[in-house]
Each structure stands twice: as structure tokens, then as C-alpha cells.
Amino acid sequence: MGTYNELYQQSISDPDSFWAKAAEDLHWYKKWNKVLDLDATPVPRWFEGAEINTCYNAVDRHVESGRGEQIALIYDSPITDQQRSISYNELQQQVASFAGVLKKHGANKGDRVIIYMPMIPEAAIAMLACARIGVIHSVVFGGFASNELATRIDDAKPDIIVSAYCGIEPGRVIEYKPLLDGAIEQASHKVSTCILKSRAQASCELIDGRDFDWDGEVAASEPADCVPVAATDPLYILYTSGTTGQPKGVIRDNGGHAVAMHWTMKNIYNVDAGDVYWAASDVGWVVGHSYIVYGPLLKGCTTIMYEGKPVGTPDPGAFWRVISEHGVKVLFTAPTAFRAIKKEDPDGEYLKKYDLSNMDALFLAGERCDPDTLFWARDKLQKPVIDHWWQTETGWAIAANPMGIEPMEIKPGSPTVSMPGYDVQVLSEEGEQMPAGDMGNIVIKLPMPPSCLPSLWGNDQRFIDAYLSKYQGYYLTGDAGFKDEDGYLWIMSRTDDVINVAGHRLSTGQMEEVLSGHADVAECAVIGVDDDLKGQLPLGLIVLKSGVEREEADIVKEVVQRVRDQIGPVAAFKIARIVKRLPKTRSGKLLRGTMVKIANGTEWKMPATIDDPAILDEISEALKALGYAK
Ligand code: COA
Ligand code: AMP
Numbered sequence: 001m002g003t004y005n006e007l008y009q010q011s012i013s014d015p016d017s018f019w020a021k022a023a024e025d026l027h028w029y030k031k032w033n034k035v036l037d038l039d040a041t042p043v044p045r046w047f048e049g050a051e052i053n054t055c056y057n058a059v060d061r062h063v064e065s066g067r068g069e070q071i072a073l074i075y076d077s078p079i080t081d082q083q084r085s086i087s088y089n090e091l092q093q094q095v096a097s098f099a100g101v102l103k104k105h106g107a108n109k110g111d112r113v114i115i116y117m118p119m120i121p122e123a124a125i126a127m128l129a130c131a132r133i134g135v136i137h138s139v140v141f142g143g144f145a146s147n148e149l150a151t152r153i154d155d156a157k158p159d160i161i162v163s164a165y166c167g168i169e170p171g172r173v174i175e176y177k178p179l180l181d182g183a184i185e186q187a188s189h190k191v192s193t194c195i196l197k198s199r200a201q202a203s204c205e206l207i208d209g210r211d212f213d214w215d216g217e218v219a220a221s222e223p224a225d226c227v228p229v230a231a232t233d234p235l236y237i238l239y240t241s242g243t244t245g246q247p248k249g250v251i252r253d254n255g256g257h258a259v260a261m262h263w264t265m266k267n268i269y270n271v272d273a274g275d276v277y278w279a280a281s282d283v284g285w286v287v288g289h290s291y292i293v294y295g296p297l298l299k300g301c302t303t304i305m306y307e308g309k310p311v312g313t314p315d316p317g318a319f320w321r322v323i324s325e326h327g328v329k330v331l332f333t334a335p336t337a338f339r340a341i342k343k344e345d346p347d348g349e350y351l352k353k354y355d356l357s358n359m360d361a362l363f364l365a366g367e368r369c370d371p372d373t374l375f376w377a378r379d380k381l382q383k384p385v386i387d388h389w390w391q392t393e394t395g396w397a398i399a400a401n402p403m404g405i406e407p408m409e410i411k412p413g414s415p416t417v418s419m420p421g422y423d424v425q426v427l428s429e430e431g432e433q434m435p436a437g438d439m440g441n442i443v444i445k446l447p448m449p450p451s452c453l454p455s456l457w458g459n460d461q462r463f464i465d466a467y468l469s470k471y472q473g474y475y476l477t478g479d480a481g482f483k484d485e486d487g488y489l490w491i492m493s494r495t496d497d498v499i500n501v502a503g504h505r506l507s508t509g510q511m512e513e514v515l516s517g518h519a520d521v522a523e524c525a526v527i528g529v530d531d532d533l534k535g536q537l538p539l540g541l542i543v544l545k546s547g548v549e550r551e552e553a554d555i556v557k558e559v560v561q562r563v564r565d566q567i568g569p570v571a572a573f574k575i576a577r578i579v580k581r582l583p584k585t586r587s588g589k590l591l592r593g594t595m596v597k598i599a600n601g602t603e604w605k606m607p608a609t610i611d612d613p614a615i616l617d618e619i620s621e622a623l624k625a626l627g628y629a630k
Helices: 004-013 015-023 054-067 088-104 121-132 146-156 176-186 214-219 254-267 286-299 318-326 335-344 371-381 460-468 508-516 552-566 592-600 614-625
Strands: 034-037 045-048 071-077 082-087 112-116 136-139 160-164 166-169 172-175 193-197 211-213 234-240 248-253 276-279 302-306 330-333 361-364 385-387 423-427 440-445 474-483 489-494 498-501 504-507 521-531 535-544 575-578
Touching (some): 015 034, 045 254, 054 088, 054 121, 054 286, 071 088, 071 121, 071 318, 088 121, 088 214, 112 121, 121 234, 121 286, 121 302, 136 146, 146 234, 146 248, 146 552, 193 214, 211 214, 234 286, 254 286, 276 286, 286 302, 302 318, 318 330, 489 498, 498 535, 504 508, 508 521, 508 535, 575 614
Parallel strands (some): 071 302, 112 160, 136 234, 160 193, 276 302, 535 575
Antiparallel strands (some): 034 045, 071 082, 423 440, 440 474, 474 489, 498 504
16 A cells, blocks of 8 residues: 555655546546646646546445445434434435435526535435535535525525424524524525425424425435536535635535545545444534545445534533444544533543443544643543644645554644645745744645635635635645644644634634624724633624713623624624724734734734734733733
């Protein structure tokens, strides 16, 4: 197979051979004309001219090769006290039936369908059903409010939305129907059909002629077969936070994605067909797309859909129960989940109740993994704990420890080395290579490997402006960090207004837009401050319009509710304070970075360009009153 170094070098010097070999493991209706089309714009494309079907490769292929009886998906829901196992045979039948439903309602190749669902098997079935008939899905996380759903409806322009009666959070049922109705009403693009999966925890009134019951539709459905699509056709659009309120519609293509996903399962995670793989995330995030649905199923693994939390459902032993009960070989989650468990069970007492002997490794991603969390997890589990770094835009790890190729030394705080296909470099503002150990902007030299975004949905120019224009020939990751003498990457922070709250990517710029919409707010700043549990939390500093003399507590309550209503509970925006002025440069740019450092109590320097240094004292006082800036 070769060492990591050999494979990495080959992937950079001869990407065509490297990825053509990886592609051999999949089924193609038609092989490519070119493995890598360097002439494509705005970026090179993979497997040009080829035809494939992602659903066929993830489901039917395994049935045909004799894995039909194997469990494909385990639904484990401590929050509803239910479990269900679906074999590859059953998955094929259920996906084909739902694909038939979509077809009956007019969905054709290239059309978009939005999926707004909780963590139930039907979410994965709907995704695969879209893939089966060449329809592009766009999954919207259930923790987003109507307004966010409406923004995505207007951008993706779907005719059909697939949803459910409700999602369930600890202690409360989230009815989706009012959120769905609100979004449809708010959006300018008109959705003609909603298909809803009923759940025992909520009831809802279906609108005649627009809303259809999932079960009734499936019972009457004519199953639909897989159709060949171009490898370069989009499989899905996944919206992610950028710097403004308008999220970016990351496009994932069919061919490159399937090849990369399949390759990672063995080479990075060291799992084989038949192994049980569990990504404790949500289908609304990229981790859920790649490692709850597509990656494990393309490999022929058993995947787990877990509807619960790391703590409180019912206790901090929840993850250990799932691992021991289902024989999980690899668990993938965000460090925040482990911080939550550690907080409630610091000595790992709950671990002692379960047999984790089938487990090989824990993989963490989604946010920077602080060494303390890594040490705690390693000490308690007595298994390798692997940090790996990636983004919605790439769909798989840019840097990782390739456990299936060659386990490498673990340096806590570093996600290890660049994965094959990623020529990762660290550049200064001027575009010079930074010496080992020195911080800079982390970029990927084009071409990027298969699965990485070819553009943003309907907006090549935004793609170019946001990612490709800062350095010619390079993709800008938006992360800052450095490479050490051994070539290990260290990812330290974002260079934009994106923050990471409990592994969820959020835009402070977007929250500022929502705050600014409040009638009493003249201007505001939202910054990400350190948090022991969630990594970061958003904190708002608000300047009121002159003449407004209302109670601070009332205004704070209103802006908090506004963010909850307009972005969603997942924004976790709960802390705000009224200040007289905000610190800016002489050219009027908010000094967010300086405020973050003051809030976190880290060393900071007075910016040379500051307009009025005295404002920072006022900000410091305000932050102290909130328990920060210690
Ligand atoms: N639908 C509706 N609301 C949701 C939701 C969903 N799917 N997911 C989260 N929310 C709500 C939560 O209930 C919470 O509401 P509250 O303000 O009323 O308490 C709010 O959004 C914030 O959620 P979260 O930041 O997840 O905080 P939490 O306190 O509920 O849980 C953790 C904290 C650490 C336990 C949780 O974030 C977690 O398990 N994270 C780990 C892994 C993960 O999912 N990572 C994602 C990418 S890999
Ligand atoms: P998302 O697109 O939601 O997956 O978020 C991607 C961003 O999360 C990255 O650009 C990083 O800022 C951060 N991130 C993800 N994984 C890691 C990691 N292992 N180490 C440091 N930052 C990470």
C-alpha cells in the first residue's frame, strides 16, 4: 500500500493516477474522459465525462454483492426510547419507494429538494432517494429558525420540502410545521409540495393539496431505480456560515465526492465493510452528510443515527452505551461533546459500566481540539484520540492522522499532517511562504482533491471572491495557523467573522445584522469569546440610538429572542451588554479582534490605528461586568 509519505507525494505529483486508482472501487456507468480537468472553471474538476450514481454505490451495490442482510443503519434514539435496525435490503427498498414518491411529485434530475428533518432514518432515506434520481438535496439543520429556512428556499429554489412533524430536544418538542409554514410564507420562491413524516410526539394539520403524509405516499409509491448522472453533477448543496447573513451554498459533486468518501473510510478511519461506524453529529452538518450517511454506506459499513445528546439522555454514559451495545469500531464527534461528558463525569465513572473492547479509535473535528480534552479522552478510553481538521467546503479531512495507511505520532493540539491531494501551505498577507513555526493564512494550492467544492450554488463570483481571489492559484481556508518542523499543521483560529460554538459554525456578522434590526440599536458588535464547554460563545455589545432610555435588561432580552427567532436556538446567543461606544480604527472598522483578546484575558496590544483608545477601557469594564476580561 505504501507509507503515508509515498502516497502523499504520489497524490501531489500524479493526482490522476492516485484518484483513478481510488475510483476503481466504485461502480461507474461510464468512465471519465479525464480524471482531472485542469481547464474547468472556476476550478479544475474531477472525473469529467464519467457517469455514476451515488445511491447505487452506497446501497444497491452492497445488496448485489451479498451484503443485503447486513445492517446498514441503526437508529438509536434515547430521547424517544426507540431503536430500529435497517438492513441494506430494507434500505434499498425504502429509498427506492421514497424516490418514487419524489418522482410522482414531479422531482426530476437537477431539481432541488430541501430536507428539514430531525435525526430519524427518514432523513437519510430522503437524501439517498434524491441521489437515486439525480435530484440535488439541501439539508437544513433542525436548530435553524424559519428565517434561515426561508433564505435557503430562496437560494436553492426547491419545489419540494421533506420534513417531519417535530424534532425533540431534551425537555421540549420542536414542532416543525409552524417553522415550515413560516418559512414558506416568508420566502419569495414558492414551494408547491411538502412531504411530512409523522411522529408520535406531535400532531399537525396538513394543508390540503400542498402537504402529504410520508407513510401514505410511500405505501402507494412506485419504486424508482437509480439513474446515471454526470460525475460533475451536484449531489447536494449544503449551506454554511460566511461573513454575512446570506449563507454560502457549498456544492458537492457526485463523482469526486463518492471517490473521496470511500477512500477516507479505510485510509483515514481504518474501517472496512461490515464495521460499525458512528458519527455523533447531525445530518444537518457536513459531518452528518459525510460520515453518518455517505462515507459509511459507500464503504458498506453499518452507520448509526443517534437522536440524543452526550449528556442528559439519560446520563454521561450515553455514548459508552451506544458504543458497547452496537459494537462501534470508530466514533467521530466534536470535542465539545467530550467536554460535556467530562464536566458531568470527570472521573469517568460511567465508563466502567460498559465494554468498549470493539472500539479502535476516537476521531474529533469541527473545532480546535484543546489538548486537555484530548488527554482526558485518551486517559479514560485508553484508545488513540485523533484530531482532524476539515470544513464544509472540503467534505473530508484536510489534515488527519491516516490510521489506515500508517498511524503517525500524535501531537496534541495538532490535527497531524496534510491528507493526500491537499497541498497545504501557510502564507503571509503578502503571499510569502511562512517559515516553520510561524503563523499565517492557511491555503490549499489548486487543484484541490475530489469532493472539494467546485463553486457556490448559483454564484461563481462569490466563490471566487471569498476563496480564490486573495492568492492567485490558492484556495483560502479562512483558518490561521502554522506548520511545524515535522510538517504537522496547527490550526489556531479563523481569520474571518466565523465562530465555532459547540462545533457549530456560526457567523457573528449575521448575528450583528439581526441585532441591528432592533428598533433601539444604533450599532453593535458580536464577538466570539472563549467558553469551557462550547469552545466559543457569541457575545453582543450594543450601542443604543440616542434618546432611547429603556431598561438594559429588557433590551438584552429582546435582542436575545430576536437571534433565537431569526437564526435559531443553535446560535446560542445569550450574552449582551449595552455600551456607549464601540472601538474602531480611524477608517471606521470595528476592532473585534482586540475586543476578543480583552474578553478572553489574553495579551493584547493597543492597535496603532485606533480612533479613541479610551473606548477600550469602557469595553473592558462592560466585559468585566459580564464575567469576562479577567
Ligand atoms: N433542533 C432544535 N433545537 C436545537 C437543535 C435541533 N436539532 N440542536 C440544538 N438545538 C438547541 C438546543 O436545544 C439549545 O437550545 P437552548 O438554548 O434552549 O438550550 C440550543 O440549540 C443550543 O444548542 P447546543 O449549542 O448544541 O447546546 P446544548 O446545551 O443543547 O448541548 C452539547 C451542548 C455540547 C451537549 C451539544 O452541542 C453537543 O452534543 N455537541 C456535540 C456534537 C455535535 O453535534 N457537533 C456538531 C458538528 S460535528
Ligand atoms: P464546518 O464547515 O462547520 O465544518 O467548520 C469548519 C471550521 O471549523 C474550520 O474552518 C475550522 O475553523 C474549524 N475546525 C474544524 N475542525 C477543526 C480542527 N480539527 N481543528 C481546528 N479547527 C477546526
